[in-house]
Amino acid sequence: MLNLKDQVVQKVSGLSEENMQFILDMIERFMQSDSEEKNSVAISKRIGIAKGQHLYDDDYDFDEMNSEIALMFGGME
Numbered sequence: 001m002l003n004l005k006d007q008v009v010q011k012v013s014g015l016s017e018e019n020m021q022f023i024l025d026m027i028e029r030f031m032q033s034d035s036e037e038k039n040s041v042a043i044s045k046r047i048g049i050a051k052g053q054h055l056y057d058d059d060y061d062f063d064e065m066n067s068e069i070a071l072m073f074g075g076m077e
Contacts, residue, residue: 002010012020070076 012023015023
């Protein structure tokens with residue numbers, strides 16, 4: 001039976017360059033050092049800060065300005 005390393009090499013050897021690049025990117029993310037991991041976690045929290053928050057009133061009408069927006073892009077009234 002093949003050892004684990006040989007099994008991994010055998011699985012990826014037939015992949016396209018694009019798929020191998022994807023796997024390499026995933027491996028690099030998975031194997032980040034602790035300091036790199038802390039930085040990426042801080043960034044992801046900062047980017048997703050508005051997740052789950054309502055940034056508009058419940059009675060806000062999103063379609064209120066549709067006709068004006070359509071005119072700006074060459075639409076008909």
